[in-house]
Amino acid sequence: xxxxxxxxxxxxxxxxxxxxxxxNHPDADTLTAYAEQxxxxxxxxQVLEHLSACDDCREVVALSLPEPxxxxxxxxxxxxxxRRRFAWKWTPAFGxxxxxxxxxxxxxxxxxxxxxxxxxxxNRDNQPASVAPATSAPSAPASTPSAEGNASASAQxxxxxxxxxxxxxxxxxxxxxxxxxxxxxxxLARAADSAGRPMAAPPPATPVVSASASTILAYSTDRQxxxxxxxxxxxxxxxxxxxxxxxxxxxxxxxQSNQNLFAINNSITMPVAGLNQNAPSPHLxxxxxxxxxxxxxxHLYAKVGGELKDLILPKRYSPPxxxxxxxLGNNAMGGTQLNPAKESDQSVAIAAAPxxxxxxxxxxxxxxxxxxxxxxxxSEKKELAPGWKVADGRLLKSSDSAAWAEAYSGAEGIAFSxxxxxxxxVWAGGANAALVHSRDGGATWERxxxxxxxxxxxxxxxxxxxxxxxxxxxxxxxxxADGGKSWTLQD
Amino acid sequence: xxxGSKPMEKAALAISxxxxxxxxxxxxxxxxxxxxxxxxxxxxYLPTASTASLExxxxxxxxxxxxxxxxxRACAAGHELAWQVFLxxxxxxxxxxxxxxxxxDSRARDLAxxxxxxxxxxxxxxxxxxxxxxxxMGRGSLExxxxxxxxxxxxxxxxxxxxxxxxxxxxxxxxxxxxADPGPVAPADSRLGAAVDLALGQLAAEDRLILAAYxxxxxxxxxxxxxxxxxxxxxxxxxEKLLKGLRKQVMAGLVAQGMNRGQxxxxxxxxxxxxxxxxSRRLQENRSAAFQQDKGSD
Numbered sequence: 001x002x003x004x005x006x007x008x009x010x011x012x013x014x015x016x017x018x019x020x021x022x023x024n025h026p027d028a029d030t031l032t033a034y035a036e037q038x039x040x041x042x043x044x045x046q047v048l049e050h051l052s053a054c055d056d057c058r059e060v061v062a063l064s065l066p067e068p069x070x071x072x073x074x075x076x077x078x079x080x081x082x083r084r085r086f087a088w089k090w091t092p093a094f095g096x097x098x099x100x101x102x103x104x105x106x107x108x109x110x111x112x113x114x115x116x117x118x119x120x121x122x123n124r125d126n127q128p129a130s131v132a133p134a135t136s137a138p139s140a141p142a143s144t145p146s147a148e149g150n151a152s153a154s155a156q157x158x159x160x161x162x163x164x165x166x167x168x169x170x171x172x173x174x175x176x177x178x179x180x181x182x183x184x185x186x187x188l189a190r191a192a193d194s195a196g197r198p199m200a201a202p203p204p205a206t207p208v209v210s211a212s213a214s215t216i217l218a219y220s221t222d223r224q225x226x227x228x229x230x231x232x233x234x235x236x237x238x239x240x241x242x243x244x245x246x247x248x249x250x251x252x253x254x255x256q257s258n259q260n261l262f263a264i265n266n267s268i269t270m271p272v273a274g275l276n277q278n279a280p281s282p283h284l285x286x287x288x289x290x291x292x293x294x295x296x297x298x299h300l301y302a303k304v305g306g307e308l309k310d311l312i313l314p315k316r317y318s319p320p321x322x323x324x325x326x327x328l329g330n331n332a333m334g335g336t337q338l339n340p341a342k343e344s345d346q347s348v349a350i351a352a353a354p355x356x357x358x359x360x361x362x363x364x365x366x367x368x369x370x371x372x373x374x375x376x377x378x379s380e381k382k383e384l385a386p387g388w389k390v391a392d393g394r395l396l397k398s399s400d401s402a403a404w405a406e407a408y409s410g411a412e413g414i415a416f417s418x419x420x421x422x423x424x425x426v427w428a429g430g431a432n433a434a435l436v437h438s439r440d441g442g443a444t445w446e447r448x449x450x451x452x453x454x455x456x457x458x459x460x461x462x463x464x465x466x467x468x469x470x471x472x473x474x475x476x477x478x479x480x481a482d483g484g485k486s487w488t489l490q491d
Numbered sequence: 492x493x494x495g496s497k498p499m500e501k502a503a504l505a506i507s508x509x510x511x512x513x514x515x516x517x518x519x520x521x522x523x524x525x526x527x528x529x530x531x532x533x534x535x536y537l538p539t540a541s542t543a544s545l546e547x548x549x550x551x552x553x554x555x556x557x558x559x560x561x562x563x564r565a566c567a568a569g570h571e572l573a574w575q576v577f578l579x580x581x582x583x584x585x586x587x588x589x590x591x592x593x594x595x596d597s598r599a600r601d602l603a604x605x606x607x608x609x610x611x612x613x614x615x616x617x618x619x620x621x622x623x624x625x626x627x628m629g630r631g632s633l634e635x636x637x638x639x640x641x642x643x644x645x646x647x648x649x650x651x652x653x654x655x656x657x658x659x660x661x662x663x664x665x666x667x668x669x670x671a672d673p674g675p676v677a678p679a680d681s682r683l684g685a686a687v688d689l690a691l692g693q694l695a696a697e698d699r700l701i702l703a704a705y706x707x708x709x710x711x712x713x714x715x716x717x718x719x720x721x722x723x724x725x726x727x728x729x730x731e732k733l734l735k736g737l738r739k740q741v742m743a744g745l746v747a748q749g750m751n752r753g754q755x756x757x758x759x760x761x762x763x764x765x766x767x768x769x770x771s772r773r774l775q776e777n778r779s780a781a782f783q784q785d786k787g788s789d
Contacts, residue, residue, distance in 0.1 A: 004738050004759060007687075009706045028639040032631030035639070037720050038554070039630075048696035051718075052703050056646055058718065062710070063592050063642035064635065065717050 025057055026050060035065055386441060388421040388428075395419055395428045397442050407442045420461040427484075429458025433472055437484055450478045450487045498545060505549050513557035518565030518573035528564050529555075532628045560629030567612065567625035574611075581637060588638050592645050602648075606641055683758050686744030690737045698733055705730060 026034070026047055033039045034047045051058050387398045388407070393415035397407035408414070408428065416430040424441040433454035437446045456474030463469075469479045470487075477490040506529065510522045529552050537543045537551055565573035585606065589599035612622030627636050691699065697719060704710045704718055712730075716723040738759070745755035 004741075005734060007759070008702065008734075008737070027626070027628075028636055028643060029626075029628040029630045032635040032639045036631045036635050045696055048700050052696055052699035055703070055707060058700075058704060058708060059646050060639060060642040062708075062714060062718055063645060064638035066638070067591055068713075068717070 024050075025054065031057065031061055031064065035061055386421075388419045388426060388442075390416045390419050390428070393417070393430065395436075408436060408445055410436070410445065410447070412447070415457075417457050418459060418461055420463055422463055425463065427461045427463060427468065427470075429461055429470060429472075431457045433458060433476075435461075435470060448484055448487075451489060453489065454478065502545055502549075505545075509549075509552055509557055510561075513561035515561035515565065518561055518576070519568070519570035520561055520565050524564070524568075525561060528560065532560075532630075535628060536630065555629035556632055557629065559633035560627065563624040563627040563629075563633055566610070567622035569612070569620060569622075581634065584634060585637060585641070588634075588641050589645075592641055602641060602645055606637075606644060682745055682748040682750065683741070686741045686748065687737075689744050690740035693740065694733070694737075698729070701726060701729060702733065 030039070030043070030047060034044060039047065051061065387400075387404075389396050389398075389404065391404075394406055395408040395414075395416045396404040398404040407426075408416070412434065414430040414432075414434040414436070416428050416434075418430075419426065419428040421427075424439060426438040426442055427435065428437075429435045433450050433456060435448040435450060435458060437448050438444060439446075450470065454472065454476060456472030456476060458470055459473050460471045461468065466483045467479065467481050468484050469477065471477050478487045479490055480487045506526050507522060509529065510516070510520075510525045513520075513525060515522075515525045529548075532555065533543070533548050533551060537548065543551075562573055562577060566577050585603045586599060589603040589606075590596060593599045593602055606623075609623040612620040612624075623640065627633060631639075691702075694702070701715055701719065704715045710718070712723040712726045716726045719726065741759065742752070742755045745758055746752060750758065
């Protein structure tokens with residue numbers, strides 16, 4: 001009956017133009033309680049009466065209702081659709097086939113399952129670790145084959161294929177008595193071997209009840225490819241600057257530095273893969289020279305083709321850039337921090353190579369990345385990255401830190417204040433929010449426009465993988481997520 | 492004395508229990524403050540607050556959102572910790588709610604920021620800071636109350652902006668202005684209006700709300716369902732049933748007023764442009780007299 005519906009619609013619309021707006025609207029509390037269906041029946045009816053006559057209150061209630069959970073509706077629809085689509089799966093024949101398949105898989109898994117070798121933290125009898133070791137070890141052969149297995153594992157790490165916490169963990173948790181128990185276990189295992197009994201196949205792990213971290217530490221010390229327990233002993237045993245084992249050159253003393261996060265300090269030799277200290281030629285040595293300085297951190301050198309290669313430090317690493325000495329500050333993404341008050345006389349070297357005119361203390365972050373600091377031999381030829389700096393408003397570039405040439409010769413006459421160079425990507429900013437960008441190490445430049453409202457002198461440029469953030473002396477912060485194609489002024 | 496003191500003790504214990512549940516002490520409220528708040532709420536919403544029994548009042552208070560009430564009133568009183576909790580819980584929600592209402596970020600921020608001032612209490616009365624949170628009574632959730640307050644503010648703003656219409660802008664947009672009203676046209680049959688009035692008057696309030704929302708507000712069945720608290724399919728069925736029932740009643744009314752069936756059918760199918768039955772006004776006039784009392788408005 002479209003006519004009648006139209007009749008109602010027309011009449012209601014006509015009536016709205018001339019209707020008397022009802023007063024005494026329900027307050028927010030009442031409308032909220034109505035929307036949340038918390039009103040008693042009588043009061044709800046009153047609200048309904050009002051709402052049927054007041055379009056404003058209807059609008060308020062409609063707006064104040066939270067959006068329905070679309071996800072629930074989607075999930076419900078999806079599950080319903082899924083049930084309809086895959087209804088054929090719920091037939092008896094399919095069920096039988098599925099059961100047979102599952103049974104087959106389980107059977108295969110059970111047959112092929114290796115003996116459990118991983119650690120667990122409960123012993124066979126669910127006794128705490130502190131109870132087990134002192135008495136169980138001597139009687140291992142008779143009653144605890146797992147202890148025997150663990151003893152063999154700890155005694156002969158080279159042959160053990162699996163790892164188990166072993167008696168050592170008990171030793172760590174329960175103190176001296178357990179320590180005393182450990183050697184007898186090993187001897188017992190050796191005796192067992194000498195008696196001709198075949199070495200146990202990967203022994204089952206000894207379930208050890210231990211909540212302490214030392215269990216985990218013991219677990220790791222049993223691994224043959226990494227013996228952390230040797231760290232302290234060997235680190236202390238190696239004299240700084242001593243001739244390296246296996247004719248690797250000793251690392252030279254580092255540059256005088258403070259707070260150098262990247263300089264190197266202690267000697268650490270870490271045996272690798274069953275390496276014996278007295279073995280003729282380890283291929284890998286982690287060594288650092290010690291200068292008695294305050295810095296720390298290892299380097300990893302590998303002898304590759306007769307050459308010493310530093311594996312930790314990438315060749316083309318660009319150090320973070322600071323204007324002052326020492327502290328990196330918030331310079332994680334690179335960029336020279338300019339003190340706006342000292343714009344005119346800022347002259348900051350931004351380079352992997354240190355500037356010769358800088359004080360020794362200023363070379364903190366830069367010295368570690370020079371050939372000297374890395375202990376490179378004379379035979380090594382490392383290609384140094386070009387250096388960039390801003391001086392007297394000019395953008396300068398140098399390949400050897402000795403001769404600096406003007407890198408940007410645009411006609412605009414930009415008074416540069418900051419430069420950020422990361423490989424061939426170079427950003428430089430200056431007065432009047434001027435910003436230039438080069439993708440080829442300065443061969444060609446592109447002038448960047450931040451926005452019509454950009455003001456001030458660029459004071460910092462931070463770069464990420466594809467993001468760039470630029471700050472100016474007027475307090476503005478502009479960012480780009482597409483490598484500088486478009487910019488947004490941040491709040 | 493002893494017979495009178497027992498209910499007093501019971502009341503004190505019950506209020507103490509309510510205060511404990513509200514954790515008002517965390518926000519800087521005292522039990523005495525909280526009791527005042529509860530009495531204020533009861534006075535406002537219980538129809539016979541002065542004569543309501545203690546049990547009725549306790550039952551009413553137990554159904555309130557006590558913790559949120561304590562938080563809101565502590566904020567209104569200016570307790571710092573309460574404000575920290577409020578901001579932590581509702582700051583982002585307020586912007587989200589505003590965004591849901593305005594469907595636009597800048598307007599949402601503008602709306603939310605304007606409410607913040609009212610909630611914090613930037614205005615003063617008689618030397619005391621006036622916070623809108625002092626009008627929260629705990630009947631619904633605080634979040635729902637914030638939604639309603641934002642919606643009211645939005646509707647008020649929109650209503651004000653609607654009145655301020657630039658004729659020049661409308662001309663530029665090509666809006667056709669209506670010609671002068673030629674004057675009322677005599678209805679084809681005044682009995683039709685009366686029959687419609689009668690039929691609408693006999694509907695339940697909820698049915699009239701559904702009709703108003705459907706025909707006056709052009710709301711979808713889903714929106715009406717949320718408005719009423721039922722599923723949209725229920726609204727669909729109810730609308731169909733309502734229209735059938737209304738038609739039947741209007742027909743019966745026309746017949747009762749002297750028309751025969753054929754004439755009644757013809758009247759219903761008449762050109763509606765000639766009918767001036769003010770259905771919406773009639774819908775309003777049927778509201779309950781109970782809402783004539785001053786319940787306060789925001």
